[in-house]
Amino acid sequence: METGTTEADIISTVEFNHTGELLATGDKGGRVVIFQREQESKNQVHRRGEYNVYSTFQSHEPEFDYLKSLEIEEKINKIRWLPQQNAAYFLLSTNDKTVKLWKVSERDKRPEGYNLKDEEGRLRDPATITTLRVPVLRPMDLMVEATPRRVFANAHTYHINSISVNSDYETYMSADDLRINLWNFEITNQSFNIVDIKPANMEELTEVITAAEFHPHHCNTFVYSSSKGTIRLCDMRASALCDRHTKFFEEPEDPSNRSFFSEIISSISDVKFSHSGRYIMTRDYLTVKVWDLNMENRPIETYQVHDYLRSKLCSLYENDCIFDKFECVWNGSDSVIMTGSYNNFFRMFDRNTKRDVTLEASRENSKPRAILKPRKVCVGGKRRKDEISVDSLDFSKKILHTAWHPSENIIAVAATNNLYIFQDKVN
Amino acid sequence: MFARGLKRKCAEDEEAAPAYSLQRQSLLDMSLVKLQLCHMLVEPNLCRSVLIANTVRQIQEEMTQDGSWCVPVPQTAGRASRDRLVSTEILCRSAREGARPAPDPGDPASELQVVPAAQAPGVPPGGVWDGDGPRENRASFHKSLDQIFETLESQSPGAVEELFSDVDGSYYDLDAVLTGMVGGAKSGQDGLEAFASTAAPPPSAGCKSDLGELDHVVEILVET
Numbered sequence: 327m328e329t330g331t332t333e334a335d336i337i338s339t340v341e342f343n344h345t346g347e348l349l350a351t352g353d354k355g356g357r358v359v360i361f362q363r364e365q366e367s368k369n370q371v372h373r374r375g376e377y378n379v380y381s382t383f384q385s386h387e388p389e390f391d392y393l394k395s396l397e398i399e400e401k402i403n404k405i406r407w408l409p410q411q412n413a414a415y416f417l418l419s420t421n422d423k424t425v426k427l428w429k430v431s432e433r434d435k436r437p438e439g440y441n442l443k444d445e446e447g448r449l450r451d452p453a454t455i456t457t458l459r460v461p462v463l464r465p466m467d468l469m470v471e472a473t474p475r476r477v478f479a480n481a482h483t484y485h486i487n488s489i490s491v492n493s494d495y496e497t498y499m500s501a502d503d504l505r506i507n508l509w510n511f512e513i514t515n516q517s518f519n520i521v522d523i524k525p526a527n528m529e530e531l532t533e534v535i536t537a538a539e540f541h542p543h544h545c546n547t548f549v550y551s552s553s554k555g556t557i558r559l560c561d562m563r564a565s566a567l568c569d570r571h572t573k574f575f576e577e578p579e580d581p582s583n584r585s586f587f588s589e590i591i592s593s594i595s596d597v598k599f600s601h602s603g604r605y606i607m608t609r610d611y612l613t614v615k616v617w618d619l620n621m622e623n624r625p626i627e628t629y630q631v632h633d634y635l636r637s638k639l640c641s642l643y644e645n646d647c648i649f650d651k652f653e654c655v656w657n658g659s660d661s662v663i664m665t666g667s668y669n670n671f672f673r674m675f676d677r678n679t680k681r682d683v684t685l686e687a688s689r690e691n692s693k694p695r696a697i698l699k700p701r702k703v704c705v706g707g708k709r710r711k712d713e714i715s716v717d718s719l720d721f722s723k724k725i726l727h728t729a730w731h732p733s734e735n736i737i738a739v740a741a742t743n744n745l746y747i748f749q750d751k752v753n
Numbered sequence: 754m755f756a757r758g759l760k761r762k763c764a765e766d767e768e769a770a771p772a773y774s775l776q777r778q779s780l781l782d783m784s785l786v787k788l789q790l791c792h793m794l795v796e797p798n799l800c801r802s803v804l805i806a807n808t809v810r811q812i813q814e815e816m817t818q819d820g821s822w823c824v825p826v827p828q829t830a831g832r833a834s835r836d837r838l839v840s841t842e843i844l845c846r847s848a849r850e851g852a853r854p855a856p857d858p859g860d861p862a863s864e865l866q867v868v869p870a871a872q873a874p875g876v877p878p879g880g881v882w883d884g885d886g887p888r889e890n891r892a893s894f895h896k897s898l899d900q901i902f903e904t905l906e907s908q909s910p911g912a913v914e915e916l917f918s919d920v921d922g923s924y925y926d927l928d929a930v931l932t933g934m935v936g937g938a939k940s941g942q943d944g945l946e947a948f949a950s951t952a953a954p955p956p957s958a959g960c961k962s963d964l965g966e967l968d969h970v971v972e973i974l975v976e977t
Contacts, residue, residue, distance in 0.1 A: 531803060553800050553803055586808055589811075644783060
């Protein structure tokens with residue numbers, strides 16, 4: 327493992343594909359690294375399939391917008407996989423402005439015996455060719471190639487924060503701070519604007535879109551969250567421009583908790599449908615909430631991620647940590663939810679037992695096969711031996727991105743430039 | 754990372770204004786500095802800017818209700834701004850709790866001004882929060898906040914909104930071209946042709962592009 331941290335290596339997104347066989351990460355340097363789970367062999371039953379690097383490619387390069395004199399970062403904001411329909415794998419990756427569809431395919435044969443060129447590819451002098459032969463395919467070392475199949479550009483004035491593949495597998499949406507566009511995978515020079523919250527007068531802007539996602543089964547339904555802590559569910563059948571929501575989810579403010587930071591900490595950084603499609607989960611600065619689609623006036627569950635930070639909000643505002651955007655994920659059965667915190671801690675909440683656990687992703691704790699020890703933050707009073715006090719937390723070590731295998735208890739946790747993969751222990 | 758809050762001395766020269774007002778003023782100052790920095794960055798994070806601007810608006814509204822729309826005279830302010838911020842449990846508590854001060858007897862119509870204690874040499878922005886004494890802090894504030902206060906001098910509710918008016922600038926027209934319609938071709942160069950009808954501002958002096966690329970761009974604009 328490398329010792330220094332270059333900023334380009336900071337992982338900015340993590341995503342399993344639909345089978346869990348592949349795990350993709352994107353980083354600040356615009357690279358995508360795909361890991362593949364090795365096949366479990368019958369001989370080593372106790373050795374679970376491990377993830378090894380399968381493919382690495384440069385997805386986005388830094389660009390320069392000459393008109394605005396702005397640099398466009400190559401950082402990969404999101405990766406979303408398409409369901410597999412043939413031997414090749416397809417994924418969408420996006421930076422602030424451009425979405426790309428990548429095809430990742432294997433090649434294990436190559437043609438040999440060309441007539442017009444030699445084995446090194448150099449053209450042969452036609453005068454020297456006296457016989458004709460048919461090229462044949464011969465085996466070669468496995469090569470994994472990634473090729474950009476589509477580039478969806480020039481459709482976003484603001485920064486793209488989300489992409490989501492529709493359940494029809496023909497369309498997807500991309501959302502920026504003020505607009506959401508609908509794309510057809512086959513068409514790159516046109517997109518349909520389905521949400522636009524830009525005010526006529528930018529001076530009246532008080533709210534932005536923070537995340538968006540399609541319903542997992544209903545291809546006409548999607549949700550988007552806002553910086554004011556609200557979620558809107560929209561039905562594309564209602565009208566072409568979904569400016570009027572079908573449902574509006576907002577929890578009334580608790581007046582006893584109101585402060586100047588209330589709005590900032592209510593801003594939703596991530597929204598995810600449950601696999602069942604019955605619930606949505608939202609993450610704001612201090613909590614994770616689960617909402618029932620049938621109840622708009624309040625969430626059905628609220629989980630405190632790190633409530634001990636509530637009294638430190640001013641300092642966190644000063645050092646900008648209060649603007650950190652944490653993601654949240656469901657497990658395959660929607661019974662457990664997970665999200666990250668500071669000090670390389672991440673939290674899991676079991677919705678059924680109401681138990682929660684804090685774990686740490688760090689080198690010291692992560693020898694292979696070591697079992698993670700639950701961690702605890704001491705909030706005041708006497709600190710026990712294993713506890714860590716709030717003031718000792720390292721706020722530069724934040725876990726913003728995590729992923730959960732679609733069907734097994736395997737999780738991927740991105741801690742700055744390191745990727746940790748944890749599995750349930752085998753008994 | 755969290756510096757311990759210094760114990761407040763019960764000094765005789767402690768100013769009369771309660772701690773809450775000072776805290777709130779510090780928060781406002783800090784927010785304005787953050788917004789200003791946002792403004793100077795070429796492509797600000799819009800979500801962050803909106804949230805900070807909303808916070809500023811909230812503080813200003815409360816200050817207007819209080820009638821405390823003026824900065825306390827600094828000569829007795831013996832604290833570094835940073836200290837005020839560090840021990841800010843008060844601000845994190847509900848704004849309606851008992852810590853609310855009585856309205857300051859100030860001129861409600863007075864403009865928001867920075868009264869610099871001394872014209873100390875400018876301190877780089879990064880050093881603002883590391884200043885030793887109030888004078889250095891005030892002076893370094895002076896430079897950046899003055900620029901912001903020029904915008905806010907009118908003290909109108911719409912003052913904060915003006916900060917956003919620059920964000921999109923001349924690109925309202927570009928929006929129509931870029932979104933919701935048949936966009937330009939994939940490459941940035943082709944996309945530029947679509948902008949030909951819009952007045953393209955000349956690249957700023959701070960533009961970091963290669964001169965070669967710049968020539969190429971100008972070529973395209975001129976040709977169309």
